[in-house]
Each structure stands twice: as C-alpha cells, then as structure tokens.
Amino acid sequence: MSEQTVAIPPMPDTPPPSPSPQRRGRVPFLVGFGTGIVTSGAVALVLFLTIGDSRPTAASVTAGSPSANATPSAVATTEEVAEAPEEVFNSNPVAEDFTVTLKTTSKQCFGSAGCNITVEPKVSYAGLLPLDPGKEYSITYEVHGSEDGSIIQTMELSDQTSLSYRPTVLSTSTSKAKLTAKVTDVEERG
Known part of the structure; x- marks a missing residue:
C-alpha cells in the first residue's frame, strides 16, 4: 500500500475579523423585539376583527335559514331569550331552611314575680335555592x-x-328568663 499525504493549507497570519461586541448583542435583540411587536399587533388585530361583533348581520344570515327574513332586532331578541336561564x-322547603329569632317589643316586670313580655318573630331563610315568590308559606x-x-x-x-x-304575649317567672x-x-x- 502506498501512503498518501495530504497537504494542510497554511494558517493565516491574522485572525478573521469578528463583528464588534456592541453589534453582536443589539442587532439580534432589536430584530427579535421588532418581530415580536409586529406579530403581537397582527394577532390582536385578527382577534379584534374575529371576536368584535358576534351577532349575525343581514349579510351573514344565509338564505333559507329561519332567520333569513328576520330583522336584526328580532334576531337579537331571540338570542337574548335563549340566553336567559330558567x-x-x-x-319543598323544610323547617331546617329557616331560623327564627324573637324581638321584644314590650316588657313589664313585677319585681320577683316575673314579667309580661310581647315578642315578634324575625325569620331568616338559609335554603340553597330561593323560595318561589308566587307561593305562600305557613x-x-x-x-x-x-x-x-x-x-x-x-x-x-x-x-x-x-x-x-x-x-306573642307571654309571662316569665323572672326578669332574666331567656326566650x-x-x-x-x-x-x-296556594
């Protein structure tokens, strides 16, 4: 076998010129920053135009659809009615859904003989669902x-x-009785 020798090119006497350190950091940053701003603006514009008005216009209603001949206000009214939750x-409210406290409206005490007291109820409802306003409850x-x-x-x-x-009018045995x-x-x- 024969040996082959490969000639290695000589090295240059001076190193290749390098970009200045100031340009090396600033230019890519400015290009990336500018690209980010332009891209963000384009995305925001597309979203604004897409989401801006989601109600159908007369041009967007296709012929043959039920609302093709409807006025825009009729379409909006139909949408509002459909969105209103029932x-x-x-x-079936139960006793545990209510609490009652007593408010003393008059009190007449007779020394150690006790008191005559008039109280009125104050009721609170704590059920998870509201009561039907069209119904009465006893x-x-x-x-x-x-x-x-x-x-x-x-x-x-x-x-x-x-x-x-x-x-409620009642008598207590002492003035310190708790009602x-x-x-x-x-x-x-009803």
Whole structure:
C-alpha cells in the first residue's frame, strides 16, 4: 500500500475579523423585539376583527335559514331569550331552611314575680335555592322560656319578604328568663 499525504493549507497570519461586541448583542435583540411587536399587533388585530361583533348581520344570515327574513332586532331578541336561564326555586322547603329569632317589643316586670313580655318573630331563610315568590308559606314555630311552657305560633310568608304574624304575649317567672324560638314546620299554601 502506498501512503498518501495530504497537504494542510497554511494558517493565516491574522485572525478573521469578528463583528464588534456592541453589534453582536443589539442587532439580534432589536430584530427579535421588532418581530415580536409586529406579530403581537397582527394577532390582536385578527382577534379584534374575529371576536368584535358576534351577532349575525343581514349579510351573514344565509338564505333559507329561519332567520333569513328576520330583522336584526328580532334576531337579537331571540338570542337574548335563549340566553336567559330558567329560575329554579326550592319546591319543598323544610323547617331546617329557616331560623327564627324573637324581638321584644314590650316588657313589664313585677319585681320577683316575673314579667309580661310581647315578642315578634324575625325569620331568616338559609335554603340553597330561593323560595318561589308566587307561593305562600305557613311557618310554624315554637317559643320557649315562658312560665306556662312552650307556645306554638304560625306566621305567613309571601313574596319571599312579606311576613304576617300575631305578636306573642307571654309571662316569665323572672326578669332574666331567656326566650328562644325554633321553626318546627313549613307548609306551602296556594
């Protein structure tokens, strides 16, 4: 076999010129920054034009579709009606959905003989779903702390906020007696 020798070209005496350090960092940065701004602007413009007005126009309604002859206001009204969610009400409220507190409206005490007290109920509803405003509810509650034992009363709730009741008049054995109330039953009326 014969040996082949390959000639290596001589090295230049001076190194190749290099770009200045200042241009090496700035130019690619400025090109990338400018490209990013232009791209972001183009994307924003496309999104704005695409999303800007999603309602159908007369030109975008195809012939033969149900709304082809409808006016734009009729189309908008139909869309609004379709978007309105149906209200759901508590169809079976229970006693645990309500709490009742007592407000003392008058109190007459007789030393160690006790007091005559008039109280009115203040009811709160804590159910997950709202009550049907078109229905009336009969709410029975029990008052504790009277000298004569528990007193059962009923109040009527309508329109979710209108409460009708009779004040409860009771006697206590001391002026420090604590009066409490608890809802025991709820019935739907009407």
